Amino acid sequence: MKKLQLLPIFFLLFSFGLSAQQEFYKELYEKYPDYKEEEINQRRFTHELVVDLISKQEKNSDFRINKVGESIEGRSLNLLSIGSGETDVLLWSQMHGDESTATMALFDIFNFLNSADFKAEKEAMLKEVTLHFLPMLNPDGAEKFQRRNALGVDVNRDALRLQSPESKTLKRVRDSLDADFGFNLHDQSRYYNAEGTEKPATISYLAPAYDYEKSINEVRGNAMKLIVLMNNVIQNYAPGQVGRYNDDFEPRAFGDNIQKWGTSTILIESGGYPDDPEKQEIRKLNFVSILAAVFAIAEDDYKSVNIEEYENIPQNDSKLYDLKLTGVTYELLGNDYILDLGINHSQVPGDTPQEYSYRAYVADRGDLSTNYAYNSKDLSGYKLISGKVYPENLKDMKEVEELDFKDLLEQGYAYIPVGDLPEKENFTDYPINLVSPDFKVSDKISHSFFLGKDEEVEYAVINGFLVKIGEELSAVKNALIFK
Incomplete structure (x- = not known):
């Protein structure tokens, strides 16, 4: 007791x-x-x-x-x-x-x-x-x-x-x-x-x-x-x-x-x-x-x-992505398919140990309903649209500085051709990809594309960063340079 x-x-x-x-x-x-x-x-x-x-x-x-x-x-x-x-x-x-x-x-x-x-x-x-x-x-x-x-x-x-x-x-x-x-x-x-x-x-x-x-x-x-x-x-x-x-x-x-x-x-x-x-x-x-x-x-x-x-x-x-887009409509050979996209960012070292840039890649696609992400967006009903190349070849980076990037993204441009690109750089702080004049857009799903409804573009994905058209572009940490 x-x-x-x-x-x-x-x-x-x-x-x-x-x-x-x-x-x-x-x-x-x-x-x-x-x-x-x-x-x-x-x-x-x-x-x-x-x-x-x-x-x-x-x-x-x-x-x-x-x-x-x-x-x-x-x-x-x-x-x-x-x-x-x-x-x-x-x-x-x-x-x-x-x-x-x-x-x-x-x-x-x-x-x-x-x-x-x-x-x-x-x-x-x-x-x-x-x-x-x-x-x-x-x-x-x-x-x-x-x-x-x-x-x-x-x-x-x-x-x-x-x-x-x-x-x-x-x-x-x-x-x-x-x-x-x-x-x-x-x-x-x-x-x-x-x-x-x-x-x-x-x-x-x-x-x-x-x-x-x-x-x-x-x-x-x-x-x-x-x-x-x-x-x-x-x-x-x-x-x-x-x-x-x-x-x-x-x-x-x-x-x-x-x-x-x-x-x-x-x-x-x-x-x-x-x-x-x-x-x-x-x-x-x-x-x-x-x-x-x-x-x-x-x-x-x-x-x-x-x-x-x-x-x-x-x-x-191991079921996390940086970005997960759910229910995207993707057209291939005349047929529409519904895909979830899981996108990740690898960190690429810069010139010093303190510097790095992001390079996006599609980690997986298909039914990703059992996966999660730091940033998820349901885009059911939205169609994947390939990014376009700006029709004018710019001379150098000074001309790039004068561009209105919000306007370019509203028009569906994801790539800007530049004649004199920095030789040793593969990344840009601008919220749009820079490419050589002979660049061709791949027909495969990659790091940069647009999403729209009824022929109107509403979202851009630039180097794996999702932004809503017309809003601030600070979400794009960096874009890519293709020579």
């Missing part, structure tokens, strides 16, 4: 504790602008900037900064440690050079640790854990904003052979710390959605398997519990936008092996978020998610989590 009387008290205290934690995480989220590292505001940045930002952490004597290795091309790999607790937590980012969201978030976390805010909470946390950060593990790949390192090797598939110095460094650091927890920080395709929903998998988690049977021991189980906790936090800020990454065992991968070597490993994948091409909102979610996990480790909060809730997180699916 006494045990029964104690139960309500226990649950009341437990509930109060969870409520207090959620309030703390809410404060972190709301105060995030105070900690955001303003030196980084784009996904493409160099190792030189990272080194400069790391050097600034020396102002905080609690940080211990050590060079722990070099990349193939001689760029430094640096470990930042802080805290005095017996529980070691290792966080590494950007082992794929073009997956930089979490690297940004780590510098936001450094600013948080350096701030005067939440002093008591931070001191208590750092007495229980020691944090070790290894930002930008693949600086050579980051320099070119590419997945692989200078050897052309996927660092995340080199955990066994250890041919790359970056791989050797991560293995050596993990082993020397015998880390209790590890955070493997990545980016994933923006076209992943949370299974069965139209919402993007903005954040996806995984407790990697350590064998083909996907067994669950205490090490992996602790990772699962932490993920449940992080998911519960992120649902407050991106409801329905969390996925669970595929857990098929990959014997060459670091996450799977680090789990196998005894470190509870959590994979965090940063996906897509509406109107967030530079992943600044996702960066914020990383900041909150990682700190929530670290505080939960320090306070042992994860231990009381129901591990079965891990399986309730929807799996990643």
Whole structure:
């Protein structure tokens, strides 16, 4: 009878504790602008900037900064440690050079640790854990904003052979710390959605398997519990936008092996978020998610989590497009067909890591009723109309500047012939494609066309960007140049 009387008290205290934690995480989220590292505001940045930002952490004597290795091309790999607790937590980012969201978030976390805010909470946390950060593990790949390192090797598939110095460094650091927890920080395709929903998998988690049977021991189980906790936090800020990454065992991968070597490993994948091409909102979610996990480790909060809730997180699916046009009428060989069109944009690097342009492509067509998009438009009853080439050949770009682009689109022109096109440029900031005088429009569905009813054009699609005729053309981020 006494045990029964104690139960309500226990649950009341437990509930109060969870409520207090959620309030703390809410404060972190709301105060995030105070900690955001303003030196980084784009996904493409160099190792030189990272080194400069790391050097600034020396102002905080609690940080211990050590060079722990070099990349193939001689760029430094640096470990930042802080805290005095017996529980070691290792966080590494950007082992794929073009997956930089979490690297940004780590510098936001450094600013948080350096701030005067939440002093008591931070001191208590750092007495229980020691944090070790290894930002930008693949600086050579980051320099070119590419997945692989200078050897052309996927660092995340080199955990066994250890041919790359970056791989050797991560293995050596993990082993020397015998880390209790590890955070493997990545980016994933923006076209992943949370299974069965139209919402993007903005954040996806995984407790990697350590064998083909996907067994669950205490090490992996602790990772699962932490993920449940992080998911519960992120649902407050991106409801329905969390996925669970595929857990098929990959014997060459670091996450799977680090789990196998005894470190509870959590994979965090940063996906897509509406109107967030530079992943600044996702960066914020990383900041909150990682700190929530670290505080939960320090306070042992994860231990009381129901591990079965891990399986309730929807799996990643891949059914998103940038633009989905539904019910378009398309004429082919004298017959009309009804098509849905799924259009995506690839990002093409520019002259510097900070520059890029968009190139659209039709990812799929047909019945796309089970697919979703960031931007969807029902165009039932609208007919697809090929874009026309402007009948006058312009001399150079100066003449292009004088054009009325709204008027041209109203007339159904998608291509402007120009005699003297820029030699080395394939993209234009104008909301219409520029072409050489001998250009011919393809009879296939491509990146640029019009949609109309009753012989009147109402919508234009220019390089995969949908605009309503007569309205502002700012939705066209860039168009294409064909020589």
